[in-house]
Amino acid sequence: MEQEKIGKFIATLRKEKNMTQMELANRIQVSDRTISKWERGRGLPELSLLVPLCEVLEISVNELLSGERLSKEVYQEHLEENILNTIEYSEKKIKRNVRGYQLVLGVILVIIVGIGMMFGIDIHRMRNNEPVVFSTWGYSYVPPIDLHEEYIDIAIKEYILDQEEKSDEKWFTAFRTYLIEEKQRHQKYILYCVVVEESYSYEEEVILESASIIPYQFIVEVIDEEYTVTSARHPRDGSLYTEDMKVLFPSYVHEEIDQMFVDGTVPRLQLEIQEQVKLYYHTFQ
Known part of the structure; x- marks a missing residue:
């Protein structure tokens, strides 16, 4: 260099x-x-x-x-x-x-x-003009997953990317993984995450079109030597939200997620997205 x-x-x-x-x-x-x-x-x-x-x-x-x-x-x-x-x-x-x-x-x-x-x-x-997932942070898992977590991370990103529809808007996503549970050694994992997504358009200025903040339970399995998301579940809205959170998340993870708006989780994820939005529109427009 x-x-x-x-x-x-x-x-x-x-x-x-x-x-x-x-x-x-x-x-x-x-x-x-x-x-x-x-x-x-x-x-x-x-x-x-x-x-x-x-x-x-x-x-x-x-x-x-x-x-x-x-x-x-x-x-x-x-x-x-x-x-x-x-x-x-x-x-x-x-x-x-x-x-x-x-x-x-x-x-x-x-x-x-x-x-x-x-x-x-x-x-x-x-x-x-396809969606982009830029960042994850906050890993806390038992037992230690070693380098397998990188493949798990990529599998989650690819899953999120595939869910977004191509449109005139640009999607950015950041997520925090609270816990990774290894259910079968190097074969099956359960992840508990919060996913923040924001979409933007550009017409002389950058415009936020929509945003969502959703807790997810992902199951990642190794199939034919590929790490693949086989299940992605999130709580339903309204009166069913609390009940679904109890079913989908361990109690202590549930409690942590309940604090995501006050413990800095959501602001940090939103800030990460903002940094990437600035990078994208500065570099590619």
Whole structure:
């Protein structure tokens, strides 16, 4: 990766936002000397800092690693190169710090899956005006699922995407997974989630057309080596809601979901959607 080019890009974006090196450092919890080192091309941000830094600078990870803003025409061209460069850079760090091997590999996986899913599959969906699922968070599960959770996560996303109808509106979804129960070892899982969906249109300005916040119980099973959603149930409206929640969710999960409007869950999911709406309409309109 071109450290000097990336460093100059960071400096340019920081100055555009009228931020000092210290102010940027405080935003992502590093020292101003670290920011100075990056901007002089003497090093690159740690993998765990890429996303926070990009959020502050309001760019994508792909653009940061390219050292420039990217048009939609060249975005995908840089994607594969940047993923490979990230892996190469990380391998060098692993050799210097064997103890950090597992941590670095984990972050590489997050970066690859995150960039790949968001800017590979989802760019295709965006261009074809299909719905987009960008984010999940809040995993809490028993027993530990290890890397299988990534396949489960993808299965849920694909299910949600397939439910939306193609229209003039653009759909964005974020969801929180409260609990994953493993019913058959690496074969069957029950997930308890809250799904927030918002649809937008664009006519000289971005317009929110509709929104929903729905608790879901998903069952994911491994069929022919594919993780597939075989059941998706949510409580019915009105007087049946409370009864259905008791049937579909464990009592302690039910209680947590009841707090979703006051514990920050819904605002956080809505904020994640807003960030992706800004990214989408800034990049693709």
